[in-house]
Amino acid sequence: MAEDADQARKSIGARRNPDSAEAILEAAEAVLVEAGYAGFSIEAVARRARAGKPTIYRWWPSKAALLLEVYQRQKRVDVPDTGKLEEDLVGFLENLFAHWRETSSGSVFRSLIAEAQTDETAATALAGYAGGRRAHTGQIIERAKARGEVANDIDPAVVADLVASYAWRHLLTNRLDEPEATIRKVVHYLLQGIAASGR
Amino acid sequence: MAEDADQARKSIGARRNPDSAEAILEAAEAVLVEAGYAGFSIEAVARRARAGKPTIYRWWPSKAALLLEVYQRQKRVDVPDTGKLEEDLVGFLENLFAHWRETSSGSVFRSLIAEAQTDETAATALAGYAGGRRAHTGQIIERAKARGEVANDIDPAVVADLVASYAWRHLLTNRLDEPEATIRKVVHYLLQGIAASGR
Amino acid sequence: MAEDADQARKSIGARRNPDSAEAILEAAEAVLVEAGYAGFSIEAVARRARAGKPTIYRWWPSKAALLLEVYQRQKRVDVPDTGKLEEDLVGFLENLFAHWRETSSGSVFRSLIAEAQTDETAATALAGYAGGRRAHTGQIIERAKARGEVANDIDPAVVADLVASYAWRHLLTNRLDEPEATIRKVVHYLLQGIAASGR
Amino acid sequence: MAEDADQARKSIGARRNPDSAEAILEAAEAVLVEAGYAGFSIEAVARRARAGKPTIYRWWPSKAALLLEVYQRQKRVDVPDTGKLEEDLVGFLENLFAHWRETSSGSVFRSLIAEAQTDETAATALAGYAGGRRAHTGQIIERAKARGEVANDIDPAVVADLVASYAWRHLLTNRLDEPEATIRKVVHYLLQGIAASGR
DNA sequence: AGTTAATCGAGACGGTACGTCTGGTCTTCAC
DNA sequence: GTGAAGACCAGACGTACCGTCTCGATTAACT
Numbered sequence: 001m002a003e004d005a006d007q008a009r010k011s012i013g014a015r016r017n018p019d020s021a022e023a024i025l026e027a028a029e030a031v032l033v034e035a036g037y038a039g040f041s042i043e044a045v046a047r048r049a050r051a052g053k054p055t056i057y058r059w060w061p062s063k064a065a066l067l068l069e070v071y072q073r074q075k076r077v078d079v080p081d082t083g084k085l086e087e088d089l090v091g092f093l094e095n096l097f098a099h100w101r102e103t104s105s106g107s108v109f110r111s112l113i114a115e116a117q118t119d120e121t122a123a124t125a126l127a128g129y130a131g132g133r134r135a136h137t138g139q140i141i142e143r144a145k146a147r148g149e150v151a152n153d154i155d156p157a158v159v160a161d162l163v164a165s166y167a168w169r170h171l172l173t174n175r176l177d178e179p180e181a182t183i184r185k186v187v188h189y190l191l192q193g194i195a196a197s198g199r
Numbered sequence: 200m201a202e203d204a205d206q207a208r209k210s211i212g213a214r215r216n217p218d219s220a221e222a223i224l225e226a227a228e229a230v231l232v233e234a235g236y237a238g239f240s241i242e243a244v245a246r247r248a249r250a251g252k253p254t255i256y257r258w259w260p261s262k263a264a265l266l267l268e269v270y271q272r273q274k275r276v277d278v279p280d281t282g283k284l285e286e287d288l289v290g291f292l293e294n295l296f297a298h299w300r301e302t303s304s305g306s307v308f309r310s311l312i313a314e315a316q317t318d319e320t321a322a323t324a325l326a327g328y329a330g331g332r333r334a335h336t337g338q339i340i341e342r343a344k345a346r347g348e349v350a351n352d353i354d355p356a357v358v359a360d361l362v363a364s365y366a367w368r369h370l371l372t373n374r375l376d377e378p379e380a381t382i383r384k385v386v387h388y389l390l391q392g393i394a395a396s397g398r
Numbered sequence: 399m400a401e402d403a404d405q406a407r408k409s410i411g412a413r414r415n416p417d418s419a420e421a422i423l424e425a426a427e428a429v430l431v432e433a434g435y436a437g438f439s440i441e442a443v444a445r446r447a448r449a450g451k452p453t454i455y456r457w458w459p460s461k462a463a464l465l466l467e468v469y470q471r472q473k474r475v476d477v478p479d480t481g482k483l484e485e486d487l488v489g490f491l492e493n494l495f496a497h498w499r500e501t502s503s504g505s506v507f508r509s510l511i512a513e514a515q516t517d518e519t520a521a522t523a524l525a526g527y528a529g530g531r532r533a534h535t536g537q538i539i540e541r542a543k544a545r546g547e548v549a550n551d552i553d554p555a556v557v558a559d560l561v562a563s564y565a566w567r568h569l570l571t572n573r574l575d576e577p578e579a580t581i582r583k584v585v586h587y588l589l590q591g592i593a594a595s596g597r
Numbered sequence: 598m599a600e601d602a603d604q605a606r607k608s609i610g611a612r613r614n615p616d617s618a619e620a621i622l623e624a625a626e627a628v629l630v631e632a633g634y635a636g637f638s639i640e641a642v643a644r645r646a647r648a649g650k651p652t653i654y655r656w657w658p659s660k661a662a663l664l665l666e667v668y669q670r671q672k673r674v675d676v677p678d679t680g681k682l683e684e685d686l687v688g689f690l691e692n693l694f695a696h697w698r699e700t701s702s703g704s705v706f707r708s709l710i711a712e713a714q715t716d717e718t719a720a721t722a723l724a725g726y727a728g729g730r731r732a733h734t735g736q737i738i739e740r741a742k743a744r745g746e747v748a749n750d751i752d753p754a755v756v757a758d759l760v761a762s763y764a765w766r767h768l769l770t771n772r773l774d775e776p777e778a779t780i781r782k783v784v785h786y787l788l789q790g791i792a793a794s795g796r
Numbered sequence: 797a798g799t800t801a802a803t804c805g806a807g808a809c810g811g812t813a814c815g816t817c818t819g820g821t822c823t824t825c826a827c
Numbered sequence: 828g829t830g831a832a833g834a835c836c837a838g839a840c841g842t843a844c845c846g847t848c849t850c851g852a853t854t855a856a857c858t
Binding site: 514548580588 | 783
Binding site for chain 4: 843844845846847848852853854
């Protein structure tokens with residue numbers, strides 16, 4: 001690891017030292033995993049990364065910015081493309097839950113959402129990010145629509161919003177271990193509706 | 200108001216002083232409204248309520264407990280019963296959004312969710328509360344099921360979860376001003392499904 | 399020592415804890431002795447005293463206030479009264495130099511003077527203190543005047559100022575080990591004048 | 598001025614750029630005048646001089662060295678030679694006080710003394726400088742001695758020390774506006790002594 | 797004429813200290 | 828024996844400087 005090799009990173013001139021950036025991002029993730037959002041402080045990250053606080057503040061104006069970059073560095077979750085909308089959505093949610101459960105992504109993203117309730121800039125950053133993801137998830141719906149699996153008058157963004165909402169709430173309430181059956185139920189309701197009449 | 204009348208509440212003997220409790224809850228709400236979750240601290244509440252910090256800690260073990268009580272003191276949102284599920288759900292969501300938008304409830308609940316990401320006891324308390332609400336919201340579905348509006352094999356708790364998820368995410372991302380049309384779309388998708396076939 | 403006995407001083411109610419005050423003053427003196435004025439920081443004092451920084455700032459608004467109190471706690475230097483002005487002044491200066499040399503007083507007072515160059519309030523505090531001391535030293539002259547040893551038109555405050563100036567400069571330039579002969583010379587010049595004529 | 602003409606001084610090859618040195622010394626003086634010793638930092642000087650910090654550290658190893666050079670660049674105070682010792686000494690002190698009061702010299706020298714309390718090298722430099730000045734001031738006494746105005750057994754260095762002490766203390770305690778009468782008193786005491794007997 | 801070497805402004809680096817804020821605990825005193 | 832008050836230790840906040848380092852450019856002096 002970068003922070004083991006050199007016992008004291010030096011400046012590399014009048015420009016950002018990528019080693020420091022790397023060490024800080026790694027430290028941020030490590031602190032978050034080990035101490036949780038409650039123990040996540042700039043001081044703790046600086047100590048862990050053997051970096052000065054001003055170095056962190058220079059590049060990340062807020063805790064939120066740091067969290068966001070940590071989150072974005074992580075591997076994206078796979079978006080399946082099986083040719084069947086139900087399988088795609090179930091797979092997507094299961095992948096997402098597993099990703100959040102099994103990597104530090106879940107902690108990081110929870111922290112980011114929490115931070116956004118406090119910090120205005122975090123809220124903005126998160127909104128921007130969420131917008132992007134919504135569009136991305138919407139493509140699952142778009143594809144299905146193109147295949148004729150989804151009615152023409154359906155707004156993919158709204159559907160994506162609904163799916164993401166479900167995921168967020170399970171993240172925020174520690175329910176990422178929902179059995180596949182439940183997820184399948186949710187997706188099924190969404191596809192077929194819950195109304196009795198009209199069938 | 201309690202905090203205006205007496206400039207220095209005294210002990211009323213060996214029992215809880217209800218004026219203090221009242222003043223603290225009011226102060227907590229006021230602080231939350233004026234300074235937001237970011238500025239919400241036990242210190243600030245104590246200052247505002249002209250109370251000692253230990254008095255607060257004696258009765259509310261954590262910030263979360265205080266927030267929860269503040270939230271619960273507030274007027275419940277109306278759950279409509281029009282006899283039509285779609286109208287009930289749209290009405291419920293609109294009432295809820297308006298309530299969150301127009302009273303301090305929204306801020307309080309946001310804060311509570313954020314706090315639950317840091318504080319374990321807050322998470323538990325919130326989970327308990329959310330469970331209760333889910334059951335409550337589930338009754339809208341139950342009623343519709345009893346009327347035959349909803350298919351027999353539908354799990355009301357899951358549907359309520361989905362609806363609540365949508366509400367939470369809009370609260371957390373500052374989108375409580377969603378137009379009725381969008382809300383109606385969401386409810387419609389949920390009722391009739393989004394699949395093209397099967398109609 | 400106070401700071402060894404109890405591993406964590408607690409509050410003793412809604413009033414100042416004398417143990418803390420004591421521990422802080424002792425720590426301040428110790429830090430000054432061990433690390434000098436250059437290493438004297440509120441942080442270092444807090445660490446040494448196992449006290450919180452706010453506790454220090456609560457009672458001493460500035461580094462200068464703390465230094466001043468440390469200085470004033472220390473034993474006063476003896477002002478001799480031999481009945482002969484020359485002996486009194488020589489004795490006073492020697493006592494003062496020895497006191498500054500052999501206790502921490504010298505370091506403390508140097509620091510105080512240095513701090514007063516930076517900090518306005520320190521300057522004021524020092525001016526007040528120095529005024530008091532000058533009056534005090536002036537009494538040596540007054541006594542001699544009463545005995546008829548000093549001319550009637552002599553202003554004791556001015557003489558005291560001159561004597562104190564000599565002491566200050568030797569403190570500030572690390573010349574507290576001046577031999578008695580030199581001190582006696584200075585006092586002699588002051589008493590008898592340096593002019594050739596008029597003798 | 599040098600720092601106005603060129604908006605970015607460049608290197609002039611493998612030797613010291615006198616423009617930079619000049620700009621730094623001017624900036625140091627300006628910062629000291631405008632912000633006082635409290636606001637005097639190498640960073641501030643570098644900013645003001647549009648110079649890199651290493652350029653300053655290359656030529657002046659410490660804040661003290663920089664201060665000393667700033668002080669020495671300034672016009673010397675006039676040492677009067679009226680042929681009468683009393684007039685010489687009164688004049689010297691008045692010139693010195695005026696010089697310190699009306700130019701930036703006072704601030705600079707105060708800062709230098711303060712710095713010497715922190716910085717060992719500053720103390721050495723100051724001691725060297727003060728020694729030189731003492732010898733210089735001593736010449737007033739020497740001249741008087743040659744004229745027979747001063748007794749033979751008087752040590753000019755000690756007298757000069759006493760005079761300088763008086764000046765230092767007035768500088769350090771913001772009393773440079775002493776009326777001429779007081780200064781004359783001091784000089785008079787020194788020349789004629791304060792003792793009543795022996796006249 | 798090309799190379800070398802020292803200088804320049806610039807600004808990032810790991811650190812330390814600043815003075816403030818809050819968290820949660822504890823004790824005293826008035827009621 | 829409770830409530831209000833406020834002090835206590837602890838430690839995070841975000842900022843200012845410290846003194847060091849590395850850069851890319853610039854240019855005089857030495858091959």
